[in-house]
Amino acid sequence: MATKKVKKDKMDGLTERQKNIIRLREKLNAPDPNDIHVFTKYKIITYIFDIVFPPYALYRIWKKDSPFNAQEKGIQTAVCIIYMIVLFANLWEVYG
Numbered sequence: 818m819a820t821k822k823v824k825k826d827k828m829d830g831l832t833e834r835q836k837n838i839i840r841l842r843e844k845l846n847a848p849d850p851n852d853i854h855v856f857t858k859y860k861i862i863t864y865i866f867d868i869v870f871p872p873y874a875l876y877r878i879w880k881k882d883s884p885f886n887a888q889e890k891g892i893q894t895a896v897c898i899i900y901m902i903v904l905f906a907n908l909w910e911v912y913g
Contacts, residue, residue, distance in 0.1 A: 853886065860884065862877075863885075868900065871897040874893070878890055878897075
C-alpha cells in the first residue's frame with residue numbers, strides 16, 4: 818500500500834506573532850512594482866537616438882505606449898532640446 822506524504826505548511830506550529838513576522842518580511846522583500854527600470858532595451862535605444870537623431874528620440878519618448886514615466890519624459894525632452902540647441906549653435910558658428 819502506497820503511503821501518502823503529507824506536505825507541511827511552513828506556517829504550521831508557529832504562533833500568530835511569528836506568522837505575522839513572516840508575512841511582513843515577505844511583503845517588505847517583494848519587488849517594488851513602481852520601480853523605475855532605466856536600462857531596458859527600449860530605453861537604451863532611445864538614449865542612443867538622443868544623440869544620433871533627436872526628433873525620433875522625442876517621438877519614442879512621447880508616443881502613447883512609451884515606458885517612460887512623466888519625470889523621465891521631462892528630463893529626456895530637456896536633454897534632446899538642449900542637445901539640438903547646442904548642435905544648431907555650433908553649425909551656425911561654423912557655416913553662418
